[in-house]
Amino acid sequence: MKLPTVQFTEQQEKFRLEVRSFLKKQIELGTFNTKCDSWLSGSDPSFSKIIAKQGWIGMTWPEEYGGGGRSSIDRYILTEEFLAVGAPVAAHWFADRQTGPLLLRFGTEEQRKFFLPKIVKGECFFAIGLSEPNSGSDLASVSTRATKVEGGWLVNGAKTWTSNAHDAHYMVTLVRTEPLDPEKKHKGLSQLIIDLHADGVEIKPIRYLTGENHFNDVFFENVFVPDNMVVGTLGNGWVQGLAELAYERSGPERILSTFPLLNELVEELKKQGDLIGLGEASKLIAEMWGLRNLSIGVAKMLEEGGEVAIPAALVKSIGTKFEQKVPEVARLLVQTMPCLEAHKNFDRYMAEAILHSPGFTIRGGTSEVLYGIVAKGVVAG
Numbered sequence: 208m209k210l211p212t213v214q215f216t217e218q219q220e221k222f223r224l225e226v227r228s229f230l231k232k233q234i235e236l237g238t239f240n241t242k243c244d245s246w247l248s249g250s251d252p253s254f255s256k257i258i259a260k261q262g263w264i265g266m267t268w269p270e271e272y273g274g275g276g277r278s279s280i281d282r283y284i285l286t287e288e289f290l291a292v293g294a295p296v297a298a299h300w301f302a303d304r305q306t307g308p309l310l311l312r313f314g315t316e317e318q319r320k321f322f323l324p325k326i327v328k329g330e331c332f333f334a335i336g337l338s339e340p341n342s343g344s345d346l347a348s349v350s351t352r353a354t355k356v357e358g359g360w361l362v363n364g365a366k367t368w369t370s371n372a373h374d375a376h377y378m379v380t381l382v383r384t385e386p387l388d389p390e391k392k393h394k395g396l397s398q399l400i401i402d403l404h405a406d407g408v409e410i411k412p413i414r415y416l417t418g419e420n421h422f423n424d425v426f427f428e429n430v431f432v433p434d435n436m437v438v439g440t441l442g443n444g445w446v447q448g449l450a451e452l453a454y455e456r457s458g459p460e461r462i463l464s465t466f467p468l469l470n471e472l473v474e475e476l477k478k479q480g481d482l483i484g485l486g487e488a489s490k491l492i493a494e495m496w497g498l499r500n501l502s503i504g505v506a507k508m509l510e511e512g513g514e515v516a517i518p519a520a521l522v523k524s525i526g527t528k529f530e531q532k533v534p535e536v537a538r539l540l541v542q543t544m545p546c547l548e549a550h551k552n553f554d555r556y557m558a559e560a561i562l563h564s565p566g567f568t569i570r571g572g573t574s575e576v577l578y579g580i581v582a583k584g585v586v587a588g
């Protein structure tokens with residue numbers, strides 16, 4: 208596997224400093240508190256609006272839809288800086304990362320004109336509806352069904368683990384639009400945009416280990432979805448969904464979910480003058496640096512239209528193991544009383560990292576499933 212290397216330009220380095228000083232100012236203003244895993248669990252619609260004003264949502268999308276027309280490397284830099292300070296970017300995350308690119312690739316012009324400018328303004332958030340109570344890794348077995356009626360579809364079924372559905376306006380939902388053929392399970396699936404405030408939609412929180420509500424069960428009972436909310440081609444949902452996964456698996460959010468803790472670990476060790484501990488922490492940093500180079504390489508490949516499914520699976524599986532390793536190493540190096548309400552940052556980040564870690568290697572495809580993809584050299588089994 209050969210991934211391109213990326214040398215940041217002077218302009219890109221300047222942009223990084225611009226983002227960094229903007230975020231520093233926001234922290235000083237008290238706009239947000241740093242936390243681990245902020246890209247999934249730090250939902251703050253008002254912060255998303257502030258980001259939108261900077262032109263930092265949909266920054267790679269064409270200007271005609273309100274986007275910034277900038278490169279994916281610029282977006283990569285922006286994302287890294289958000290994660291480094293644990294900024295609350297979860298509300299707009301899915302729309303920015305994958306719904307926009309999905310609509311640009313497969314959506315109708317009407318859908319692009321309707322949704323993209325709203326997403327860019329931080330006024331429209333999306334959730335991703337793939338997993339179901341009996342369907343996770345084996346997504347081809349989804350049973351939420353859409354039945355054709357005049358002018359649209361009636362949806363019945365349930366999705367689960369749906370991150371941020373309670374804050375989102377719409378959900379890109381994988382549904383069965385043709386009866387299941389056990390021989391060809393991947394056929395007959397379609398992607399529908401479902402208005403989460405429509406009649407017949409019920410959203411129930413599932414609590415994290417922290418007690419917070421970040422993901423949900425979502426139930427559909429005779430939910431009407433108009434024809435113009437079908438994304439792409441009917442029956443092509445499997446192929447379209449796989450294209451989306453490429454955006455999902457290789458970003459810096461698969462490496463940096465516990466970065467605030469790593470940063471604080473180094474600060475603590477410096478304070479204590481613990482040179483041996485700093486030596487151990489430097490091993491983590493070296494590992495992170497290698498992963499980062501892989502991840503940037505995948506971003507570059509994506510921009511050039513390359514096939515990234517396998518390198519993205521590799522980055523996700525190794526990167527999320529690294530995120531889990533950070534609290535494991537940190538607790539051996541610094542004495543801590545992890546607590547979500549702790550005043551001491553180290554103790555607070557430690558609690559967040561420990562309680563969020565189990566999900567890192569599950570969400571977006573479990574490690575075992577990713578190993579299967581890499582081993583077989585194909586995306587779907």
Ligand SMILES: Cc1cc2nc3c(=O)[nH]c(=O)nc-3n(C[C@H](O)[C@H](O)[C@H](O)COP(=O)(O)OP(=O)(O)OC[C@H]3O[C@@H](n4cnc5c(N)ncnc54)[C@H](O)[C@@H]3O)c2cc1C
Pocket residue numbers: 334335336337338339341342343344345367368369370371422565566567569570571572573574575576579
């Ligand atoms: C924090 C978090 C947020 C999430 N957010 C969303 C979301 O927004 N939208 C959404 O749709 N889903 C979301 N999910 C769900 C997630 O995508 C699924 O949990 C995941 O795909 C695994 O599915 P499952 O839970 O049904 O486990 P299963 O698929 O039942 O897997 C159970 C075990 O079997 C193993 N296994 C399964 N198949 C294979 C195989 N072929 N080879 C080897 N081992 C295998 C798995 O690795 C796992 O260890 C989220 C999950 C988490 C933890």
